[in-house]
Amino acid sequence: MVSAFEKLAQPVQKWVRSQAWHELRQIQAEAVHAISDSDADLIVSAPTAGGKTEAAFLPLISQVLDDPADIGGFDLLYVGPLKALITDQTMRLEELCRKAELPVYPWHGDIATSVKSRAVKKPKGLLLITPESLEAMFVRRGLEMQRLFGATRAVVIDELHTMLDSERGVQMRSLLTRLELAVKRPIRRVGLSATLGDMQMACAYLRPDNPDAVRLIEAKGEAELLLQLRGYVAGSDDENTPSATDAVATHLFENLRGSDNLVFAGARKWVEVYADRLRDFCEKAHLPQEFYPHHASLSREHRDFVEKRLKDGNLPTTAVCTSTLELGIDIGDVACVAQVGAPFSVAALRQRLGRSGRREGQPAILRQYVVETQLDSQSSFVDQLRLGLVRAVAMIELLLEGWCEPPRPEALHLSTLVHQVLSVIAERGGVHANGLYHVLCQDGPFRQVDTETFVSVLRALGRPDTGLIEQSSDGLLLLGAQGEKLVEHYSFYAVFKTPVEFRLVADGKELGTLPIDNLLTPGMLLIFSGRRWVVQEIHDLEKIILVKPAKAGVPPIFGGDPGTIHDRVVEKMFAMLETNIEPTYMDQTALSLLGEARRNFARLDFASTPVAQGDTGSHIVATRCGTVKTNTLALALGAMGFQVTQHDGFLRVDDSEAETPLTEVLHNFASGDTVDLFRHSPNLIFEKFHGHLTTPLLEQDALSGRVDLASLQTTCGALTS
């Protein structure tokens, strides 16, 4: 049998030898065989730094060398979700490609026009691009796509899990379909990821027309995991005990100092709070600074500085971060991953943990910190049931079981559909409605959209007051004046929304940005970028805030979206509330908090009834399901006149103003009664192009993803049985 190594082209073999690798890794050898022996699509699933990039490119480049294309065009395409990742991968692939005498072109917003024009002039070798830049190519060079990609044999999609059911993922899959239609043949798809929750679903996303033919290559063997969950109690009356924040920061300071670590603090505000506290500890101890904040509102310059310090590995560095450091560039090995507060998904926890313990024989270390509030007679049931702690435990239990959230497949994604309608018209200059339906909904990713809905979307875009599209006398769909304007602006290419922000400037240097709804006035104190400031001037027109250093500060307020918790996480939370098992990874405080939660859960009698008496004029409903179903019930009760607030697997229902008793309403829903969920006109505009749609379409879009009408009867059935 021919070995994997022997199947590689000469220059590629030479490069492998120059790496002084002992041998090809298992996934690399398997990928070489899979790619050389068939045309099959492929998913390579292995931890970060597991050699996935090489697994894909060693055999793909070998094919290009052994069987060169007789026409021009890029030989291979790589799509990555981050600019930094493209820059990183370009450097990794450059030496290999130099040996193979193939050019490598990185292509994203920060790449010089000269590099791009060189690539377009003589397309060949590898093109590494973001979904947005590929979108721009379709819009700006629609008629050149055949010339540019006519020779392309494969597209490698990095961090595939970020490209599944997200708006951006739908966009990317639409672009891949459009690419295949432009070159009039299929192009092999290779997906790379460390965190796929459901392999069968991932295959269906990668190649919807033939998911069974997608080859799966998975790295076996998980790294050993060292795990601790520490509990803290905030709001203690004893003035001699430090605040919970100080206690967590002290533990981080004492245990992380001197090595490279990532601390995921959950929100930008908490990143600033902990980074400020840790900087203070360093200063008081006369130690050099080694704790730095890292989140999306900080200046690129500062973030580069922190990433470089982590990557270099010379000076000990701990980044206190949001999900900015969850995926992407290789920052080297970190000693430990800390998570402050419960995460929002097991998938995120798993991806974060993948940053630690990657060196052979090194265990991964996860330190989970949870802060709960001291209980008193006024405490809400959320505190009494310690829902933050219980969620953190549930997430860890599911992580240990090897589970993580699968993608949700059935959403319509009408905002992104609007975007793709405009983009295809721009690409081709004009298109007939049935052709458009074919590209996007039959061949493309919008398969949940039926012809009726599609026509409604086109009608909405063609309304005279919107003016996005119009129809010529021969039926061809064209861009209207507003559509032209939208598509011509560079802000069109991304399908996700971005908020308006102020720039924060100190001494002529930009520190970062703050959301515009921050009510700042001169003289106010601020913690930002890990330091303390006082606001000097605010320039509304230029959207600039000038600050200077100060001795004190308060953490800034950033906006945020409500998170979505999966049903299975909530089920596990209830399971943890209903058992007496004491996980060995929890410290004494965490265990006593969990005990408290269990006693209160029993006292509220949730074991025998799903509806408990809350504070005055209210009830607590244990829905036992995740955000989507719980939200659906909340909307339904809201439509019946109840005031409802939602928590993980619970609703607090104020029934003082309702006409029908709560239990009766739940019974009616259980027996199939329905209600107009949108009776009180809730906000339905969540995504970038939602504003162009009609209310019925927005309701339909919501019902396909954010709300699950069918669950209402089953949820209430379980509540009343």
Next chain:
DNA sequence: GACCTGCTGCGGTCTG
């Protein structure tokens, strides 16, 4: 009750 991601073409000025 949260986080993240991305961006063209052109006209202007400056430098070697």
